[in-house]
Amino acid sequence: xxxxxxxxxxxxxxxxxxxxxxxxxxxxxxxxxxxxxxxxxxxxxxxxxxxxxxxxxxxxxxxxxxxxxxxxxxxxxxxxxxxxxxxxxxxxxxxxxxxxxxxxxxxxxxxxxxxxxxxxxxxxxxxxxxxxxxxxxxxxxxxxxxxxxxxxxxxxxxxxxxxxxxxxxxxxxxxxxxxxxxxxxxxxxxxxx
Amino acid sequence: xxxxxxxxxxxxxxxxxxxxxxxxxxxxxxxxxxxxxxxxxxxxxxxxxxxxxxxxxxxxxxxxxxxxxxxxxxxxxxxxxxxxxxxxxxxxxxxxxxxxxxxxxxxxxxxxxxxxxxxxxxxxxxxxxxxxxxxxxxxxxxxxxxxxxxxxxxxxxxxxxxxxxxxxxxxxxxxxxxxxxxxxxxxxxxxxxxxxxxxxxxxxxxxxxxxxxxxxxxxxxxxxxxxxxxxxxxxxxxxxxxxxxxxxxxxxxxxxxxxxxxxxxxxxxxxxxxxxxxxxxxxxxxxxxxxxxxxxxxxxxxxxxxxxxxxxxxxxxxxxxxxxxxxxxxxxxxxxxxxxxxxxxxxxxxxxxxxxxx
Numbered sequence: 001x002x003x004x005x006x007x008x009x010x011x012x013x014x015x016x017x018x019x020x021x022x023x024x025x026x027x028x029x030x031x032x033x034x035x036x037x038x039x040x041x042x043x044x045x046x047x048x049x050x051x052x053x054x055x056x057x058x059x060x061x062x063x064x065x066x067x068x069x070x071x072x073x074x075x076x077x078x079x080x081x082x083x084x085x086x087x088x089x090x091x092x093x094x095x096x097x098x099x100x101x102x103x104x105x106x107x108x109x110x111x112x113x114x115x116x117x118x119x120x121x122x123x124x125x126x127x128x129x130x131x132x133x134x135x136x137x138x139x140x141x142x143x144x145x146x147x148x149x150x151x152x153x154x155x156x157x158x159x160x161x162x163x164x165x166x167x168x169x170x171x172x173x174x175x176x177x178x179x180x181x182x183x184x185x186x187x188x189x190x191x192x193x
Numbered sequence: 194x195x196x197x198x199x200x201x202x203x204x205x206x207x208x209x210x211x212x213x214x215x216x217x218x219x220x221x222x223x224x225x226x227x228x229x230x231x232x233x234x235x236x237x238x239x240x241x242x243x244x245x246x247x248x249x250x251x252x253x254x255x256x257x258x259x260x261x262x263x264x265x266x267x268x269x270x271x272x273x274x275x276x277x278x279x280x281x282x283x284x285x286x287x288x289x290x291x292x293x294x295x296x297x298x299x300x301x302x303x304x305x306x307x308x309x310x311x312x313x314x315x316x317x318x319x320x321x322x323x324x325x326x327x328x329x330x331x332x333x334x335x336x337x338x339x340x341x342x343x344x345x346x347x348x349x350x351x352x353x354x355x356x357x358x359x360x361x362x363x364x365x366x367x368x369x370x371x372x373x374x375x376x377x378x379x380x381x382x383x384x385x386x387x388x389x390x391x392x393x394x395x396x397x398x399x400x401x402x403x404x405x406x407x408x409x410x411x412x413x414x415x416x417x418x419x420x421x422x423x424x425x426x427x428x429x430x431x432x433x434x435x436x437x438x439x440x441x442x443x444x445x446x447x448x449x450x451x452x453x454x455x456x457x458x459x460x461x462x463x464x465x466x467x468x469x470x471x472x473x474x475x476x477x478x479x480x481x482x483x484x485x486x487x488x489x490x491x492x493x494x495x496x497x498x499x500x501x502x503x504x505x506x507x508x509x510x511x512x513x514x515x516x517x518x519x520x521x522x523x524x525x526x527x528x529x530x531x532x533x534x535x536x537x538x539x540x541x542x543x544x545x546x547x548x549x550x551x
Contacts, residue, residue: 006467010460014480017456021487022523025450026516035443035509068442070240070507097242114505131242132442132508163507 037069037133038168039159049190055146056189057091060128062139062159069133071162076143077125077178079154084124091142096130099141110180112164122179125156133161147191156184209274210341213282216268217337218354220289221361223261224331227296228364230254231327232436235315235377235492239508240441246307258296261330265293268337278344281550282337289333295326314378315371316385324368331361339414339548352415356425359414363407363429367489370399374496389499396496400489401482401530405537406544408458408481409474412465413545419466422481426458430488437492443509444491457484475535482534486522491515497522 041062050056062074074095081087082104090099102108102125109115128141147153156178160170167173170183178184205212230253237243237250272279272286303319313320338358342351372378374392378385387395404426412421434451438444461477486493494515498504501521506514545551 006463010463013456013460017453017460021450021453022519025453026519029447029450029512029516032446034513068509070509114507116505132240163510 034163034165035067035069036165036168037064037072037135037161037163038066039063039072039074039133039161039171040065041074041157041159041171043157043185043187045187045189048188049192050147051192052147052150055144057142057144058155058157058187059142060140060157063137064133064135064161066161066168067135069161069163070131072130072133072139072159073162074128074139074141074159075125075157077123077156077184079123079156079178080149080152081124084126087146087148088124088126089144089146090126091144093128093141095128095139095141100127100129102127108180110182112160112170112182114162114164119180145189147189150191150193153189153191155187155189157187158182158184205270205274206276209271209276212267212271213275213337214271214341216264216266216271217285217289217334217341218357219264220261220268220293220330221264221334221338221358223257223259223264224327224334224361224365225357226257226260227254227327228257228361228368229432229436230257231324231368232364232433233440235371236437236440238312238377243312246304255300258300262293262297264334265289265330278340281340281344285333285336285340287333288329288336292326292329292331292333295322296330297326299323299326310382311380314380314383314385315375316373316378316387317380317383320372324365324372327365328362328369331365335359335362336548340550342414343549348416352418353421353424355411355414356421356428359407359411359425360428360432363403363425364432366403366407367400370395370403371492374399375492376495376499392496393500396493397526397529398533400485400493401533402537402540404485404488405478405481405534406541408461409478409538409541410544413541414548417465417469420462422461422465422477423455423458427455430454433489438490441491441508441511444512447490447512451487451490454484454487457481474538478535478538479531480534482530482532482537483527485530486519486526494518 039062041060043058043060045056045058047056060074064072078084078088084101093099102121104121104124106121107118108121110117110119130139172183172185174183176184176186230250234250234254237248268289269286272282275282299319299322302322306313306317306319335358339355342354373387374396376386408422408426411425415421430451434448438448438451457480461481464473464477491511494511495506497518498506498514501518504514
């Protein structure tokens with residue numbers, strides 16, 4: 001190849017490469033709309049009123065009804081107890097990762113910050129998790145609950161998808177808040193003597 | 194009458210060269226499989242957080258280890274029966290044996306570690322043993338293959354076999370650099386994450402160096418066969434693209450961006466085929482060094498994010514954060530990476546002389 005042609009060809013190729021790689025394509029990718037995954041769940045208690053010593057089961061079905069996400073989490077928390085031993089038992093579970101038992105006093109993420117803001121847990125909870133979060137793939141978990149005191153036994157249920165982009169990245173979007181300063185759906189079991 | 198043992202010995206002596214070469218190719222191929230499995234394993238950990246040792250990427254990695262072990266055995270038997278150049282091949286067989294010792298020892302070590310401390314991060318004592326073993330085996334295989342091609346005056350199209358000898362060195366060396374620079378090593382039990390400034394320096398120096406050294410070495414060992422940069426570099430991009438980018442649904446679009454990296458490789462080949470002067474080679478060294486941030490897309494972002502943004506990056510946001518900091522990273526690293534790229538050219542010459550016993 002003649003020098004007169006060679007150098008312009010090489011220079012043009014390098015200009016195309018660096019301009020595309022460092023300026024044009026990054027700009028396009030940054031303008032691209034981010035995928036937003038959206039968690040949703042339905043939960044029901046088999047019995048909402050029981051006698052002391054009896055058990056009731058909480059069945060949760062959840063899925064990502066939005067776009068592809070990294071992690072789909074469903075959390076159940078128990079504000080009236082200090083530990084889950086002999087009170088909460090997972091009967092069935094089909095999420096992709098093993099459930100995590102969080103004890104009172106453990107470090108927890110707050111404000112939907114995915115771990116950037118932290119606090120200390122005031123009561124125990126269980127986190128079910130699927131990674132990655134493929135749209136419309138259903139998961140379920142059933143917990144057997146055997147309260148050990150009479151009165152009202154509360155359960156907080158919520159679901160969060162990561163990355164947490166906006167308010168559709170968590171469910172519910174309003175109502176009661178838990179110790180993580182995040183919205184929850186509250187379930188109550190009335191335990192009679 | 195000739196005894197069976199003597200016949201066996203005679204057969205070995207006649208075919209010792211073939212055994213030695215075949216074994217060395219198996220070592221290189223085995224390490225290639227291990228590195229492909231390793232890169233896939235990192236992606237699998239990021240996306241799916243596997244909870245068991247028995248995952249498909251681990252299966253692929255240990256298949257590679259088995260091939261390598263078999264290769265080293267054949268290579269050692271071949272070497273023992275060599276009639277010529279036995280002393281010249283000793284270094285390569287010694288490195289291969291040391292490497293396979295570490296590699297096979299790392300398997301049970303890793304399993305015991307997993308059993309006691311759960312899943313480990315990228316950098317852990319068993320993983321460091323594994324990666325060092327991989328690197329040594331790859332270097333031993335490369336020395337053996339390259340010396341064999343040189344001693345037997347093979348300079349036709351078979352000299353493209355240098356690509357198979359060098360790609361495992363590049364990939365396993367990259368694994369070593371990644372384990373010392375990526376923040377993927379914090380677990381419930383240990384925090385082996387590298388200090389962020391140390392990680393920045395390691396990545397900025399050693400990624401450009403290994404790209405430049407491997408590409409120039411392939412070109413020089415093959416006596417500047419045309420297209421060596423494109424073939425070897427293209428293979429690296431293909432492996433990295435298919436194990437680190439394609440499995441992540443959120444990154445598939447960026448394969449177009451990643452494939453642009455073929456341009457500097459083609460340009461380097463064109464320059465070298467047109468003019469092999471010192472000036473041209475220095476220019477190519479600087480060019481190849483300067484593109485390391487694009488070559489090591491996407492995970493290299495994690496190292497620079499730590500020092501520039503400190504963001505928590507979930508897998509589907511990798512491309513977003515990568516492109517957010519690309520200009521800053523280029524500004525900070527362009528000069529050192531060019532210098533190190535040129536240094537890679539000099540280093541490749543030293544290694545070539547060592548391989549060719551000059």
